[in-house]
Amino acid sequence: MTGQVRDAVRTRRALLDAAARAVVVHGAGVSLDAVAREAGVSKGGLMHHYRSKDELMAALADDLFDQFARAVEDRIDPADTAPGRRLRAYVRATFDDLEKTQDAVEQTTLMATLSAFPEPARRAQERYRRWNRTLAEDGVDPQRILVVLRACDGASIAPLFEGPLGPEELAGTRSLLLALATGTGPLVG
Amino acid sequence: MTGQVRDAVRTRRALLDAAARAVVVHGAGVSLDAVAREAGVSKGGLMHHYRSKDELMAALADDLFDQFARAVEDRIDPADTAPGRRLRAYVRATFDDLEKTQDAVEQTTLMATLSAFPEPARRAQERYRRWNRTLAEDGVDPQRILVVLRACDGASIAPLFEGPLGPEELAGTRSLLLALATGTGPLVG
Numbered sequence: 001m002t003g004q005v006r007d008a009v010r011t012r013r014a015l016l017d018a019a020a021r022a023v024v025v026h027g028a029g030v031s032l033d034a035v036a037r038e039a040g041v042s043k044g045g046l047m048h049h050y051r052s053k054d055e056l057m058a059a060l061a062d063d064l065f066d067q068f069a070r071a072v073e074d075r076i077d078p079a080d081t082a083p084g085r086r087l088r089a090y091v092r093a094t095f096d097d098l099e100k101t102q103d104a105v106e107q108t109t110l111m112a113t114l115s116a117f118p119e120p121a122r123r124a125q126e127r128y129r130r131w132n133r134t135l136a137e138d139g140v141d142p143q144r145i146l147v148v149l150r151a152c153d154g155a156s157i158a159p160l161f162e163g164p165l166g167p168e169e170l171a172g173t174r175s176l177l178l179a180l181a182t183g184t185g186p187l188v189g
Numbered sequence: 190m191t192g193q194v195r196d197a198v199r200t201r202r203a204l205l206d207a208a209a210r211a212v213v214v215h216g217a218g219v220s221l222d223a224v225a226r227e228a229g230v231s232k233g234g235l236m237h238h239y240r241s242k243d244e245l246m247a248a249l250a251d252d253l254f255d256q257f258a259r260a261v262e263d264r265i266d267p268a269d270t271a272p273g274r275r276l277r278a279y280v281r282a283t284f285d286d287l288e289k290t291q292d293a294v295e296q297t298t299l300m301a302t303l304s305a306f307p308e309p310a311r312r313a314q315e316r317y318r319r320w321n322r323t324l325a326e327d328g329v330d331p332q333r334i335l336v337v338l339r340a341c342d343g344a345s346i347a348p349l350f351e352g353p354l355g356p357e358e359l360a361g362t363r364s365l366l367l368a369l370a371t372g373t374g375p376l377v378g
Binding site for chain 2: 146
């Protein structure tokens, strides 16, 4: 990357992080002014990178999905050649996130708020369809994919209802879901 | 109930419904003024029933939990005497809700916002511990309870990411989870 491109990447990173914080505080009604303030830039500076609130919200959603998709790819075990290796990587990415962050409430508020905007909602649907396709190509029974994905999502929002999950509970759920993601046959007869 | 008690119950119902709507729109920063406005009463009228915002948020959380607990009890099949009857009723209550409401985004935003308040968060944790105890007493393997509860929660937030779930997908997930809630042995060997 040239220095100029590197600077632009770094600026966009800082703007998206500021936008995420501003959305959590102000909800769907967040203004570009509030995001610019949070980022410590002028509104003009922000709009040089994102020309409208819709464009910024779409970029923020894409960024969250990209980060998760990269986390899954990073966790595919190269030595693991059995069907379901990507589904197991999905479980690992989910639980690594849960062990790392104590801000499940903020993450969920952010996703819920973003999904109120048409373009982020459309992109989320597209990503989910793509996940389902990619995971199915990996040779796992669709029922197993469904239960494991739903349970991963449920574990992600559990801290909302139950407070922070303890390390033992997280480890237990992780290994249970990895085991479910390891069989290839149907889950129920 | 006397007429006076019935009126108070009806008023509280209207106030809680207004509070839920106001929290979805204004987030955690919602004011008692905004709730009173939404309910069409004076702030004094609201505070006659709920003396503070904390008290109102706690009452709102309790109300949501109570409604769900009643929905589960209502769905226990009296003819069903096999272990896991309450877990199966939990699945039915979850999916009946999902089939009925198109406002999953609002429900999740509401729960996420409420859980930012200490007292609702404490009560949510207490309720979840109670669910786990009650469901375990019903004779089902703890791993099955965990996977079914997490998958129910995941299905509840799925419309956030995937848009409204179609009737076929809902019916498929419901019967898969009912089947998982029917076995009593461990889910994985």
